Structures are given as C-alpha cells and as structure tokens.
Amino acid sequence: MITYTRSTTKEELEQILALQKQNLAVGLTEEQIAAQGFVTVSHSFTDLYKMNELEAHVIAKDNDRVIGYILAMTVRSRLDIPILLPMFDLFDAVTYQHKKIADYNYMVVGQVCVAADYRGQGVFDACYKAYSSYFNDKYDFAITEIATRNQRSLHAHKRVGFETIHSYVAPDGEEWNIVIWKW
Template sequence: MITYTTSKTKAELEQILALQKQNLAVGLTSEQIAAQGFVTVSHSFEDLYKMNEVEAHVIAKENDQVIAYLLAMTVRSRFDIPILLPMFQLFEEVTYQHKKVADYNYMVVGQVCVAADYRGQGVFDACYAKYKSYFKDKYDFAITEIATRNQRSLNAHKRVGFETIHSYIAPDGEEWNIVLWDW
C-alpha cells in the first residue's frame, strides 16, 4: 500500500537522493528522456536537509521505501542552491495577475520525481494533492520551472492544474517554462 506523507528521517532524505540520482538527465539516454522525463538538479544531502527544515518534502512510500517525492522550497532557500538563483531572480521580473511573482507568498516545487515502476498509476497526482493540502493555507500558489524538452513533466503538471506563465531560453540554450498552480 502506498502512503503519502512528509519526509521526517535521514533515511527518507537519502532515499530521495537515490531516486533523484537515477533520474538525472545527465545519466539518461535521449530516448529515456523523451519517454520518461528527467530531473535536472542534483542536491546535496545538506541542501535537502536545510530545505526540509523549513518545509518538509512530500513523499510517497511503499514498504518503507520512497517511491516518489515533491521537494518543498521557499524563498528562504533562495541562496542555498546556486544553480536555482536565476529562477528566483526571474520571479522578481515575471508577473502573475498583474503582480510580480516575488510579491506573492509562494511555494516552489523544488523538484518532482516518481520511480519508474510507479509511473502511470496516479502517484504523481496523489503526491500533488497531498502537497496542496499541506501548503495551500500557507502559500498563495506553487510554482516551478520545467525544461520544454521534458514534455512528460509539462503534460503531467498541466493535468494537475499548473499553467505556463512565462517561457525563456537560458544562457546554455535550454528553453524553460515557468509553471504555476494557483490554489
């Protein structure tokens, strides 16, 4: 039976990192990326722990094993993960409903991943339902950015209610979509 909760232990954070490592774009073929999606950022245990101390990550577990996760990141983590700083800077320029994103009290989905054997079974949607239930009364919305070439992720996020509010091309040539889920 799959349970949905928040990360509380060192073992759970280590399992998140193991799942993340299996799904990093740098270790996947172009065929795997196209069919299954990917994650971009490799977090350190320390970064994951610091983020979890501010707001706990949402996880799905089966038989005491993390099979999916949604990382919770707030503006307090802005300087903790340097590769994400440009995203936070964009939030100071991009607008949503006539206000800069940075002027809202928002929750960043730091990353989402479902283990390969559990894809297509509703785990992604259930994780996001739990994420919303945990954070909707504290934050105005959830926001994240997704590479355009990650169509599986873009489609899944659209299905649960995210909308693209901005697109841009990063200095490395990768096109990104900033997507927002207004609760």
C-alpha cells in the same frame, strides 16, 4: 500500500537523493528522456536537509521505500542552492495577475520524481494532492520551472492544474517554462 506523507528522517532524505540520482538527465539517454522525463538539479544531502527543515518534502512510500517525492522550497532557500539563483531572479521580474511573483507568498516545487516502476499509477497526482493539502493554507500558489524538452513533466503538471505563465531560453540554450498552480 502507498502512503503520502512528509519526510521526517535521514533515511527518507537519502532515498529521495537515490531516486533523484537515477533520474538525472545527465545519466539518461535521449530516448529515456523523451519517454520518461528527467530531473535537472542534483542536491546535496545538506541542501535537501536545510530545505526540509523549512518545509518538509512530500513523499510517496510503498512500505518503507520512497517511491516518489515533491521537494518543498521556500524563498528562504534562495541562496542555498546557487544553480537555482537565476530562477529566483526571474521570479523577481515575471508578473502573474498584474503583480510580480516576488510580491506573492509562494511555494517553489523544488523537483518532482516518481520511481520508474510506479509511473502511470496516479502517484504523481496523489503527491500533488498531498502537497496542496500541506501548503495551500500557507502559500498563494506553487510555482516551478520545467524544461520544454521534458514533455512528460509538462503534460503531467498541466493535468494537475499548473498553467504556463512565462517561457524563456537560458544562456545554455535550454528552453524553460515557468508554471503556476493556483491551488
């Protein structure tokens, strides 16, 4: 039976990192990326732990195994993961409903991943339902950025209610979409 909860143990954080490692774009073929999607950032245990201390990550578990997760990141984590600084800088410049993103109290979706053998079974949507139930009373919306080549993720996020508010090309040539879920 799959349960949806928040991460509370070292073992759960380690399982998140193991699932993340299996789905990093750098270790996948172009065919796997196109068919299954990917994650971009590799977190350290320390980074994941510090983020979790501010707001616990949402996880899907099949018995004791983490089979999906949505990382919870707040603005307070801005300086903790240097690779994400450009994203936060962009949030300072981009507007949503006539206000800069930085003027809102927002929750950043740090990353989403579902284990390959659980995809297509509603785990992604159920994780986001749990994410909303934990955070919608504290934050105005959830925001993240998704690489355009990650079509599986873009479609899944649109399905649960995210809308693209801005697109840009990073210095490395990767095209990104900033998406918001207004709970």
